[in-house]
Amino acid sequence: MKQTESHTPNVSRFALFLTFSRVSLSSFGGALFWARRGLVERQRWLTEREFIDLLTLGQLLPGPNVLNLTVMVGYRFAGWTGAAASVAGYLGWPCLLVIGMGVLYQHYGNLPQVQQALASDIFSLL
Numbered sequence: 001m002k003q004t005e006s007h008t009p010n011v012s013r014f015a016l017f018l019t020f021s022r023v024s025l026s027s028f029g030g031a032l033f034w035a036r037r038g039l040v041e042r043q044r045w046l047t048e049r050e051f052i053d054l055l056t057l058g059q060l061l062p063g064p065n066v067l068n069l070t071v072m073v074g075y076r077f078a079g080w081t082g083a084a085a086s087v088a089g090y091l092g093w094p095c096l097l098v099i100g101m102g103v104l105y106q107h108y109g110n111l112p113q114v115q116q117a118l119a120s121d122i123f124s125l126l
Contacts, residue, residue: 009045011077013085019043020070020089031066031090039073046073067091 019038026034032055039046046054058068067090074086108114 008077011043011045011082013078013082015043016074016078016082017085017089020074020086021093023066024090024093035066035069045077 019042023031023034023038036051040048040051054069054072055065058065058072061068067087070086070090071083074083076082078085105114
């Protein structure tokens with residue numbers, strides 16, 4: 001089997017941030033499909049084989065698979081600052097969403113409508 005030489009495109013930290021932001025904002029419940037689509041099909045930063053190899057390593061390491069993949073891809077293309085930019089793009093938007101929901105709850109949490117809605121949601125989970 002002929003092995004192709006790996007290509008390493010010049011990827012900016014901002015491009016890593018935007019790509020993993022898109023992955024994070026597109027995925028709900030599972031980011032693997034969107035990560036593959038963004039890295040292999042859309043940006044063409046990785047080949048299918050490279051993606052599978054990095055994902056396999058990410059599954060062996062402790063922590064979420066796609067987050068491990070995010071760190072490895074960012075580090076591969078832009079070093080530690082690229083890894084930080086990738087993680088910021090991947091985790092930044094969900095963190096801001098949760099903080100925003102907390103601020104809204106702090107402001108509107110005492111309203112009877114909000115209390116009733118949250119109480120009915122808690123009982124539906126049980």
